[in-house]
Amino acid sequence: MSHIAILGATGRAGSRIATELLGRGHTVTGIARNIAQAEARPGLAFKQADATQVDSLAPALRGHDAVISATRFAGGSDAATVIAAARQAGVPRLLVVGGAGSLEVAPGQALVDTPQFPEAYKPEALAGRVFLEALQAEQDLDWTFLSPSALFAPGERTGKFRLGGDRLLTAADGKSWISMEDYAIALADEFEKPAHSHQRFTVGY
Secondary structure: OOEEEEEOOOOHHHHHHHHHHHHOOOEEEEEEOOOOOOOOEOOEEEEEOOOOOHHHHHHHHOOOOEEEEOOOOOOOOOHHHHHHHHHHHOOOEEEEEOOOOOOEEEOOEEHHHOOOOOHHHHHHHHHHHHHHHHHHOOOOOEEEEEEOOOEEEOOOOOOOOEEEOOEOOOOOOOOOEEEHHHHHHHHHHHHHOOOOOOEEEEEEO
């Protein structure tokens, strides 16, 4: 049994990751700026901290085996803050809920740079790419960045999916998608049996 802190544990992806980890017998600490509405469960507790401030975040992370960042990139925690807080707290591993925008659709071309990429999602996708690039320059902390497929939404937990590298995965029908429930399985698997240390990888159907 491991102790895992999740930034954004009350969000759509973070809450499903918490549920998956709890089901595997781990204990989870949800870190949030406002925990008034957060609902504790057996194995799940909440700590109040500002994930954008190292001095606030580091004490909340202390004593955990890993931290999972499931917050938004645009306007949320930046890589430097999360890395510094993890280091200060002595947390050895960082797993990040990434975005699909930085995945390649052709050699040297990211999804976010294609003409059809929705303008509304660009700020988040570009901020996610900056976060990934900061991680790729990080030598000490053991990090992993898991990008979902293009469509990332609540759905069914099937346990049937594919893993990939830096290339966007698409199904036989051309659709690129993954449920948040199956994404949570892939992230929990990576935590329990690390296979992508200092790497980005992706999951999709």
